[in-house]
Amino acid sequence: MKAVQINRFGGPEVLEAVEIPTPVPGAGQLLVRIHAIGINFADTLMRANRYAMTPPLPAILGSEAAGVVAALGPDVDGFAIGQRVAAPLFAADRMGAYAEFIAIDASLAVPLPDAVSFEQAAALLNQGLTALYLTRQAPPKGKTVMVSAAAGGVGSILVQLAKRAGARRVIAAASTSAKLDFAMSLGADAGVNYTSADWTEELRRVTEGVGPDIIYESVGGDVTGACLATLAPKGQIVIYGALNIQSFQLGVPELLGLIFKNQSLTGFAFIPLLTPADMRSGLAALFELVTRNELVVTIGGRYSLAEASKAHGALEGRGTTGKLILTP
Structure with missing residues (x-):
């Protein structure tokens, strides 16, 4: 064969x-x-x-x-x-x-x-099971959520499942306008391009200055750091996927933010579940x-x-x- x-x-x-x-x-x-x-x-x-x-x-x-x-x-x-x-x-x-x-x-x-x-x-x-289990690990019902890499295999399914699970708003994050248009066609309520210099300001704007309650994050590197900076008080970042293990560091400023804003940073892998x-x-x-x-x-x-x-x-x-x- x-x-x-x-x-x-x-x-x-x-x-x-x-x-x-x-x-x-x-x-x-x-x-x-x-x-x-x-x-x-x-x-x-x-x-x-x-x-x-x-x-x-x-x-x-x-x-x-x-x-x-x-x-x-x-x-x-x-x-x-x-x-x-x-x-x-x-x-x-x-x-x-x-x-x-x-x-x-x-x-x-x-x-x-x-x-x-x-x-x-x-x-x-x-990727379908990953998206499904993400919505179970961090239920989006009634919350504003952001999906990074929203046009990818997991992200495109997660946008839809988060909406079905009752998310108040779903914000798609992707690297091109075409990808954002694609995510919007699947039901995302707004989109931000994380290759733009001012994308965190745009994210704050579309979340009325509060930031997302849940961020499903798989891009890693600077994007993960920026997500921490824009997360709503009492919010949760769920980190999953192969890219996040490559280039992300958590320092004292990030830890202080998590502590004093009562935020959480959660790791996720569905296979052990x-x-x-x-x-x-x-x-x-x-x-x-x-x-x-x-x-x-x-x-x-x-x-x-x-x-x-x-x-x-x-x-x-x-x-x-x-x-x-x-x-x-």
Whole structure:
């Protein structure tokens, strides 16, 4: 089968198309023929050996996929050949989705409704659950919230879920006017461009001088620091995502602000919160919203397996919206 792997760490050019044996499903496993693969920014950091976890080499990246059951291993019940399934590999701390086939434990596979496309499913596994769990970790009901990177895979879903969860106002933050327009089309009430020199003043203006009650923050660096400076009294910043671990420092002035304004800075990673039952119910809820046309899943780019390096370059260029997908 065709796959894309890395034999060394580096830029997008280290992603190499290879031919490897098709896996054989073992006891309790399914062989899934993959139709859509989700690309995450964490994939690019792993490729460059800049992630919290260093994968052993050679490595096939990718932690989310959707496809069709191609074969059943021994002792598998509840699945049939030809059945459509989603494969959230991250729930088992696995990679290997950049390929035509993958063998997974049947307990990991999630049935996929016919009304949800393979691409939509691949886009919702990691990033959809992240957005859903963020709204549970920091409930937005009745509050003014800001979503950074609001045009990205998580952000574009989070804007919608925060509105559904009863946020009083949702402020989108992004790096271009086009991205802000996109976020507004998904239901954001206002937008700020955090590449503008005066963006914090604009954020104060659109929040009537108070600042957001909740900031869902994934950009990191200077943006995180600016978010702390504009957060409302008793407000909460929820930090998530791979970028925030790269270039953020918390000093005495920031700590004093948190203390005297009764603010909180919360870390978030949804995978430690997952149980098999919660994962299935969460994905079922997201799939149901898509089925009812109540959640827009935006596919920002489609690439073949052979174009994986091009897809990584596009994602790192920060010019994309929605979710990038590989198709075998």
